[in-house]
Amino acid sequence: MNVKRSALPSVTGIAPASVVDAHMHVGEFPLFNVCMDADGLAETFRHYGIEAGMVFHPDNRYVRDVVEAIDGAYGLVWCNPHKAGFVEEAVELFEHPKFLGVKLHPLLDAFHPNDPALHPLIEQVVARGLPVLIHCGHPIFTLPWSIEELAVSFPEAKIILGHMGHGNIVYINGAIDVAERNTNVYLETSGMPMHTKIAEAVERAGATKVLYGSDAPFHEVGVEIRKVQVSGLSPELVARVLEKNSRLLFFGHEDATAPLSRTRR
Numbered sequence: 001m002n003v004k005r006s007a008l009p010s011v012t013g014i015a016p017a018s019v020v021d022a023h024m025h026v027g028e029f030p031l032f033n034v035c036m037d038a039d040g041l042a043e044t045f046r047h048y049g050i051e052a053g054m055v056f057h058p059d060n061r062y063v064r065d066v067v068e069a070i071d072g073a074y075g076l077v078w079c080n081p082h083k084a085g086f087v088e089e090a091v092e093l094f095e096h097p098k099f100l101g102v103k104l105h106p107l108l109d110a111f112h113p114n115d116p117a118l119h120p121l122i123e124q125v126v127a128r129g130l131p132v133l134i135h136c137g138h139p140i141f142t143l144p145w146s147i148e149e150l151a152v153s154f155p156e157a158k159i160i161l162g163h164m165g166h167g168n169i170v171y172i173n174g175a176i177d178v179a180e181r182n183t184n185v186y187l188e189t190s191g192m193p194m195h196t197k198i199a200e201a202v203e204r205a206g207a208t209k210v211l212y213g214s215d216a217p218f219h220e221v222g223v224e225i226r227k228v229q230v231s232g233l234s235p236e237l238v239a240r241v242l243e244k245n246s247r248l249l250f251f252g253h254e255d256a257t258a259p260l261s262r263t264r265r
């Protein structure tokens, strides 16, 4: 049955001044029965006041086309160590001005986050100061403690725990623990249901280490923004999570008036 989707919902009281979204997808995802193309992404940016969004899909060439077409869209290179030439492909895309880091999905792609096959890639991102966003919250490969093994092996690598443990309280608490004890580990909020854990993450892991993400189109952007807004953080810290921390991590500065381009090493 073909169900007509409604237009984007009203954003009254939701849309803040400026948002940088650390976690978005483009393309088709039959497993989830959702999709978002370049036009949908641009409309979402306008609707919610998203100034910049990190987007990714296993087909990096498709992502390149999208980020070249849409202002404010930036790519993370999807890297799968089972794919021949994945390091070379990533290194080539790192030269592109709109690719700002790496996305790993050890659950879907079936590898341990500290698999030695990944280490040549991590050496390349460390040399460039690029962050690595890793899906976090499902056994067996994406639990926070497995990702911590990579963070400990590469203390200079900037590792973001995507979903900060996702829907399981033990994994959410574990993700905050891992970010608290490793200065190079960051937390990203998408799909994690407890608004209060966002405030706890800021308190325990540090004010600059928690990043808003929506995981659009899997999660509704307005809901994900609202979760940060009602987390109990002060307006200043809400702005850090919604905007400034991603600006700092992906673009190397938190000045909202400066151009959005990466400060290259």
Ligand SMILES: [Zn+2]
Binding pocket: 023, 025, 215, 218
């Ligand atoms: Zn995602």
